Amino acid sequence: MDKVIDIVRELVRTGDTVEQLVRAISDLIISGDLQPGAKLDEGGLAGRFQVSRTPVREALRQLCAMGLVERPPNRSAVVTNVSGDFLSSMFEAMAELEAICARLSAERMTAQEREELERLHRESFDIVKAGASEDYAAFNTEFHNRLYSGAHNAHIQETVLQTRARLAPFRRAQFRLEGRLQHSWDEHDGIVRAILNRDGAAASCAAYSHVSIVGDASRTFASSTATRT
Amino acid sequence: MDKVIDIVRELVRTGDTVEQLVRAISDLIISGDLQPGAKLDEGGLAGRFQVSRTPVREALRQLCAMGLVERPPNRSAVVTNVSGDFLSSMFEAMAELEAICARLSAERMTAQEREELERLHRESFDIVKAGASEDYAAFNTEFHNRLYSGAHNAHIQETVLQTRARLAPFRRAQFRLEGRLQHSWDEHDGIVRAILNRDGAAASCAAYSHVSIVGDASRTFASSTATRT
DNA sequence: ACAAACAGAAGTGCATACAGTTTGCGCATT
DNA sequence: AATGCGCAAACTGTATGCACTTCTGTTTGT
Numbered sequence: 001m002d003k004v005i006d007i008v009r010e011l012v013r014t015g016d017t018v019e020q021l022v023r024a025i026s027d028l029i030i031s032g033d034l035q036p037g038a039k040l041d042e043g044g045l046a047g048r049f050q051v052s053r054t055p056v057r058e059a060l061r062q063l064c065a066m067g068l069v070e071r072p073p074n075r076s077a078v079v080t081n082v083s084g085d086f087l088s089s090m091f092e093a094m095a096e097l098e099a100i101c102a103r104l105s106a107e108r109m110t111a112q113e114r115e116e117l118e119r120l121h122r123e124s125f126d127i128v129k130a131g132a133s134e135d136y137a138a139f140n141t142e143f144h145n146r147l148y149s150g151a152h153n154a155h156i157q158e159t160v161l162q163t164r165a166r167l168a169p170f171r172r173a174q175f176r177l178e179g180r181l182q183h184s185w186d187e188h189d190g191i192v193r194a195i196l197n198r199d200g201a202a203a204s205c206a207a208y209s210h211v212s213i214v215g216d217a218s219r220t221f222a223s224s225t226a227t228r229t
Numbered sequence: 230m231d232k233v234i235d236i237v238r239e240l241v242r243t244g245d246t247v248e249q250l251v252r253a254i255s256d257l258i259i260s261g262d263l264q265p266g267a268k269l270d271e272g273g274l275a276g277r278f279q280v281s282r283t284p285v286r287e288a289l290r291q292l293c294a295m296g297l298v299e300r301p302p303n304r305s306a307v308v309t310n311v312s313g314d315f316l317s318s319m320f321e322a323m324a325e326l327e328a329i330c331a332r333l334s335a336e337r338m339t340a341q342e343r344e345e346l347e348r349l350h351r352e353s354f355d356i357v358k359a360g361a362s363e364d365y366a367a368f369n370t371e372f373h374n375r376l377y378s379g380a381h382n383a384h385i386q387e388t389v390l391q392t393r394a395r396l397a398p399f400r401r402a403q404f405r406l407e408g409r410l411q412h413s414w415d416e417h418d419g420i421v422r423a424i425l426n427r428d429g430a431a432a433s434c435a436a437y438s439h440v441s442i443v444g445d446a447s448r449t450f451a452s453s454t455a456t457r458t
Numbered sequence: 459a460c461a462a463a464c465a466g467a468a469g470t471g472c473a474t475a476c477a478g479t480t481t482g483c484g485c486a487t488t
Numbered sequence: 489a490a491t492g493c494g495c496a497a498a499c500t501g502t503a504t505g506c507a508c509t510t511c512t513g514t515t516t517g518t
Contacts, residue, residue: 016302017501018290043469052503054283057470061247061287065294073244074470074509089384096329096385155318156325159388244471244509272499281473286500303479303500 021049021059029068029079030168036081040069067166079169084219090167091215095208097160098147102191102207103200105150114196117146121192128185133175136184140175143188147207150195171218180217187213246280250288253278258297258308259397265310269298296395308398313448319396320444324437326389327376331420331436332429334379343425346375350421357414362404365413369404372417376436379424400447409446416442 025045028034040060046053060077063069071077082090109117124139144164148157175181187210194203254274257263269289275282289306292298300306311319338346353368373393377386404410416439423432 014302041469053470054502054504058287058290061290062294065291076469076510086383089382092382093384093388100325153318153321154315155322155392159322159392163384163388246472270499282500283472283474305480305499 017051017055018058018062021045021051021055022062024049025059025063026066026068026165029063030165032169032172034079036079036169038079040077040079042077066162068169080166082170087170087219088215090163090170091212091219094160094163094167095211095215097156097163098144098211099204099208100156101147101151101160102195102203104153104156105147106195106198106200106203108152109150109195113146113150117143117150118192118196120146121188124188125185128181131181133181136181137175140184147191171214174214174218177217183213184210246284247287247291250274250278250280250284251291254288254292255295255297255394258292259394261398261401263308265308265398267308269306269308271306295391297398309395311399316399316448317444319392319399320441320448323389323392323396324440324444326385326392327373327440328433328437329385330376330380330389331424331432333382333385334376335424335427335429335432337381338379338424342375342379346372346379347421347425349375350417353417354414357410360410362410365410366404369413376420400443403443403447406446412442413439 025034025040034040042053042056042060046056049056060069060071064071064077068080069077070080105113105117120139120143124136124143127135127139148160151157175184187206190206191203191210194200194206254263254269263269271282271285271289274285274289278285289298289300293300293306297309298306299309334342334346349368349372353365353372356365356368377389380386404413416435419435420432420439423429423435
């Protein structure tokens, strides 16, 4: 639980200490090691990562801009814990954004991108058969990444990735639900077919409902978990 | 040109020095006082705002996370100057986001919100007749804000506002083009009608093409302006 | 017994200090 | 004249220090 994250500290000045901290801390948040509501003490983090408070503060500021933490004035930073309403709005936004990506992917993906998407999707069926939730989660991330990059719009990609990161702390258990793996694969199948058919509208719909379902599942799970203050 | 922005420095510790800096600097960028490519020297900004470098650095870090500024390691921060491709992707994203907002607004706005939107729109006709570009720009911002809030989705609102801020440095002259005011009003009219009719699809289309047109106009203007390095 | 008050500890906000990196300029060399 | 070198100035990255705020546990008054 308290595994020490080793930030490589070169002797040379690479100038990316803060970036490393941002990654390290956001990993702690996204992975769930730091749950929503957890306090982030500057001194403690500084000690943990063997740096001074200055870069830690900058990292927290950046994480705050990304929406992963909140920084009430004169008080400790806290892992963002959003209201149910805002969580719903994030899931809805995610569905809208993925729908856009799916539509644009259907219209714009290169032949190679289409091939690779289909291959990736076909190969993932083995994971479903094996019931390997962990592996499927990794594949799922990659699958959606393909959708984002296939839209050929760098800003939308950036936006959807940021939204996903912000949502991550609240959707951790999405593949625990019985039968969710197979359903997820079926939904992916619909998206892939629509994209291969260059049917933007169908891809958009399929992606929207796929993400909405994930949202519903995560929301029920999130509300069943105690969100400590 | 070198008007000093006065950040009010109370004797009490409000703890929002950095927030004020972020606002002040982003205003300088959005208003065009600091153009894309301009260097942001930490010491200079610190002197200008009568603070030390520490809060300036944190503000720059946050502006960087917002995409308004870039921070190459060991070098001065600069106002973000994006490639033409990325600029196009931002305008396209903006159109997609506004289309979503318009659709959701058509579906979800309260009676009061609809009334106020229509009233605001009707009143703006006087501004168009007067040809007051400055006033129309302010009204236009408010009009679009209504669209964003009418969608009743806090996260989408946040996202679209952030995208607009990022786009601002590149769309400054949008109402200089001859006849653009009247065209803009006509396009708004289409959006308002669709929203009042609760016709989400029509509202979405109207908003998409409205924003796309603005994008085209701004892009031609931006490419005609020298983007200095 | 409970609540208000207080003192010490802990933590944040900002300024300053210093080390390392980049940059610009003068000078020597070709 | 153009190019490469080296040094100094300017600037960034990080650590540290101090003032102020918040938190916490205890004491005091009712």
